[in-house]
Amino acid sequence: MCKSLPHIIINFVTAFAVTLFFSCQSKRNNQNRSVSIEDVPIGEIFDVNLKYTDSGRLTAVLKAPKILDFTNQNFAYHEFPDGVVLDLIDKEGKISVVKADYAISYRETGLIDMQGNVDIKTADSTHLKAKQLYWNQNNDWIFTDQPYTSYLPDGAINQADGFDANQDFTILNSRINEGVMVIDE
Template identity: 70%
Template sequence: MQKRTIYILGNFVTAFAVTLFFSCQSKTSQTNSYRIDDDAPIAEAFEVNLKYTDSGRLTAVLRTPKVKDYTNKGFGYREFPEGIVLDIIDNEGKISVVTSDYAISYVETGLIDMRGNVDIKTADSTHLMAKQLYWDQSINWVFTDQPYKSILPDGNVNEADGFDANQDFTILNSRINEGVMFIEE
């Protein structure tokens, strides 16, 4: 009987050891599937309709099909890979519309880089078209070194190789201009 008890106890210890050995296997294959790639955004949003207010007054509306948030990076930014439509509303309620095929907004500097078919239609009917445009939100300044074309409300057309202006376009410094101006005699 003692041999049988030792035999049963030995089998029990062996079964217990084997169970412990197999239960301690690595689960890294499952946990790695939950890891986020280092180049991945920390958030993505779709069909965004974002309203900006200042002292309770609506100042801008941003619409975009997709935004990727990389603000966790050393130099954080938000990317709009499918473009933007931005309505800017002035103090009188007049709306200017800015569109582009792609945009990227840098958090630290407040600089927005818009690329591809940048189109601005101001509330006073000025129309500006460019390949690329930068908007420095910290100083409310717009600029580009790329060719652009503007059509003023009076029909004057201006084409140039770059400009810088305040965001209201009341100050405009244009470089290497060509255009058509209508002058009353």
């Protein structure tokens, strides 16, 4: 039996369309399977200006363009993909400012990992710049294994390959230092 040309074309187009439909459907299902519910934040917060208080006293102000909430993970965390600015206010009302291009805060350990142009200016005019810095909130301890530069109020400059210090910088252990010290005679 001889089929007409239009009938052959219609069958070919139909077979082709069905093949495309199933191939697209298959790819879509594979894409959906590759994204786990834990890979997606349970919340996104924009233009944050969060104030922390302790016994009615303002102790910190956190500002960030965006926070991603990953508390649905086994190891819960908050991510600050577009940077963060944190103003820390001591009991005398003096403000220290911490800035970073990116940060991630782990709920269980109290550890904050700040990365990219980390910049700390303390209330006493000490200025510290680093590529990466960790802050352990539970122990009030700051540390890094990355190079950093600190500028002290007396004009001294210190460059080193890492340090660990208490939150107030009254205890500072620095490694492999180079710098300029100002000495009064």
